[in-house]
Amino acid sequence: GENVEQHPSTLSVQEGDSAVIKCTYSDSASNYFPWYKQELGKGPQLIIDIRSNVGEKKDQRIAVTLNKTAKHFSLHITETQPEDSAVYFCAAWGRPRGSQGNLIFGKGTKLSVKP
Amino acid sequence: DAGVIQSPRHEVTEMGQEVTLRCKPISGHDYLFWYRQTMMRGLELLIYFNNNVPIDDSGMPEDRFSAKMPNASFSTLKIQPSEPRDSAVYFCASKQRGGAGELFFGEGSRLTVL
Numbered sequence: 001g002e003n004v005e006q007h008p009s010t011l012s013v014q015e016g017d018s019a020v021i022k023c024t025y026s027d028s029a030s031n032y033f034p035w036y037k038q039e040l041g042k043g044p045q046l047i048i049d050i051r052s053n054v055g056e057k058k059d060q061r062i063a064v065t066l067n068k069t070a071k072h073f074s075l076h077i078t079e080t081q082p083e084d085s086a087v088y089f090c091a092a093w094g095r096p097r098g099s100q101g102n103l104i105f106g107k108g109t110k111l112s113v114k115p
Numbered sequence: 116d117a118g119v120i121q122s123p124r125h126e127v128t129e130m131g132q133e134v135t136l137r138c139k140p141i142s143g144h145d146y147l148f149w150y151r152q153t154m155m156r157g158l159e160l161l162i163y164f165n166n167n168v169p170i171d172d173s174g175m176p177e178d179r180f181s182a183k184m185p186n187a188s189f190s191t192l193k194i195q196p197s198e199p200r201d202s203a204v205y206f207c208a209s210k211q212r213g214g215a216g217e218l219f220f221g222e223g224s225r226l227t228v229l
Contacts, residue, residue: 032215043119043206043220044158051215089158093215102148102171103218107157 002027002094006106014114019080021109023090024072032093033066033073034103039086047088048075080113087111119221121207127227133195136224138207139188146210148218149182149192153203161205164190165213197228 003026013019025033031052036044050057050064050073057064061080066073077084090106120139128134140147148163162172167184175182179198184190194201204225208218 034217036220041222043208043222044218045220046217049217101215102160102163104160105158 002030002092002104004090004092004104004106006090006109008109009107010110010112012112012114013080015080015082017080019077019084019111019113021075021088021090021111022072023074023092023106024070025092025094025104026071027092027094028068028071030092030094033064034091035062035064035075036089036091036105037086038089038108044089077111080111082113082115085111085113119207119209119219121205121221121224123224124222125225125227127229128197129229130198131196132228133193134197134201134226134228136192136205136207136226138190138192138221140190140207140209141211141219142188144209144211144219146213147184147190148208148210149190150206150208150220151203152206152223158206161192194226197226199228202226202228 006023034049035047037047038044048059048062048064050066061078063076087108087110089108091103094104122137146165149161151159161174162182164184182192204223206220206223208220210218
């Protein structure tokens with residue numbers, strides 16, 4: 001089945017700098033890769049996603065890149081702001097055990113943006 | 116829509132007691148998921164339903180855990196008897212249709228078993 005590895009587990013940057021979080025996946029059949037942001041005391045919320053037919057997607061200050069050959073994808077946040085501080089999860093859509101498929105999450109990255 | 120609604124937000128109970136967590140998905144969403152979040156294991160899928168029918172419960176840890184979805188607007192996750200290792204944040208999420216797509220999460224139920 002699918003396995004998603006996420007690095008780093010913690011990341012601290014200065015306000016205005018860029019932040020990059022990287023994930024790898026194991027199942028070459030996975031075709032959907034979302035990123036979720038979880039603020040303290042809240043549930044995860046989708047911030048951007050990418051499907052396997054594109055290599056990059058951008059939405060204002062955030063972008064995601066996908067390398068299907070290497071089976072890795074990354075989240076890039078530019079011009080970071082204190083409100084970007086949160087835990088970020090990557091995920092891959094897999095089909096474990098012949099099921100209809102579901103999201104397999106990475107372990108998360110705690111991003112701290114220092115003013 | 117108010118989003119996915121979970122209750123209670125916090126529950127503190129003693130080992131051996133029964134715990135029931137509740138979830139109201141977004142109206143019109145056909146899929147409902149229960150996740151457990153811990154520091155050690157991250158976000159784990161416990162079970163999910165499609166049109167009120169359990170599809171995959173292979174993530175349910177053991178027989179002490181059970182989940183039901185009696186109608187399209189309500190689901191419960193029950194732990195009986197509870198143990199300290201069940202302490203975690205339990206999330207409910209819903210999705211509009213099958214296949215890959217956005218999950219909408221509730222704010223979670225933080226369970227502490229003493």
